[in-house]
Amino acid sequence: MERKNHIILSILAILLAFSFQESRAESRDSLFFEWYTTTNMEPWKSTMEQMAAERTPDNYNQLFEVVLAWYGYIGYCLGNDKEEEAEQYLETGWKFLDELIEMNPTNAAPHALKSGFYGFEMALARYKALILGPRSVSTLKTAASIDSTNIHYLVEKGNQMYYMPSMLGGDKEIALHHYKHAVELMISDSRYHQRHWFYLNTLVTLGYSYQSTEHIKEARKTYQKIQRIAPNFKWFNEEVWPKFVEKYGTF
Incomplete structure (x- = not known):
């Protein structure tokens, strides 16, 4: 009887610990979403550093969240002259x-x-493009050989097709296809829910891609969806939407 109770208590302890980790992750997602939409990146930086310091060795999921936070912060720095x-x-x-x-x-x-x-x-040093460009393409091919429907593969393949010169194989329509597929998968993915910063970031990218390929109706719908999800999205409200409305109108 004592052994049975011990097993039950052990299982409960594991379930409670898992539930706590899930709750903590969801809370952190909400914070990152708020910092992303308000462009308040100092707490983002301190939190991701804390995540790195406190992670459990050999915990893949924790380390993945650290890398993703780093990815977001580096992108922010490059977009803001840092x-x-x-x-x-x-x-x-x-x-x-x-x-x-x-x-x-x-x-x-x-x-x-x-x-x-x-x-x-390459964004930090354009002259490295001849060396790093092929490496970027190669590692993306590795990702595709493992899982060509992976969300991060689709986003990065979209980026590759969007920014690569057409003479080297770039194609914004193909990029659009990959971004669209990534967003569709995110909708049914428990990790990247609608109030996750990476989902919102990809949605903005999709809107830009629609706009740059002259799919204006779809761009407007995507931007309006962003407004519903994040009505207080500072950068979007001050930069992206006003410029779009000025050129194409609200309807």
Whole structure:
């Protein structure tokens, strides 16, 4: 009887610990969403550093969340003339990413993120494109060979097709297809719910892609969806939507 009770208590303890971790992750997602939409990135930075310091060794999911937070912060730095800080965090981000790939080399997402990290490197030093460009393409092919329906593969493949010159194979329509597929998968994915910053970021990218390929009706619908999900999205409300309305109107 005592042994049975001990087993039951052990199972309950595991379930409670798992429930606590899930709740904590959801709470952190809400915070990152708020910081992303308000462009309040100082707490983002301190929180991701805390996540890195407190992670459990060999915990793949925790390390993945760290790498994704680094990915978001580096992208923010590059978009806001903070190249020195981007370079600093890219250096540490590479270490986490390499560890993540070593931990689970058969998962497509880290390989796709690696392609994105190469993109960050090229944004910091354009002259490295001849060397890093093929590496970025190669690691994305690795991701595709593992799982061509992985959300991160689709996003990074979209980025590759969107920004690559057409003479080298770039195609914004193909990019649009990949972004659209990524968003469709996110809708049914428990990790990237509508109030997750990465979902919102991808939705903005999809809207831009529709707009740049002259699918204005679809762009407007996507932007209006963003307004419903994040009505207080500072950057979107101050930059993206006003410029779109000025050119194309609200209806």
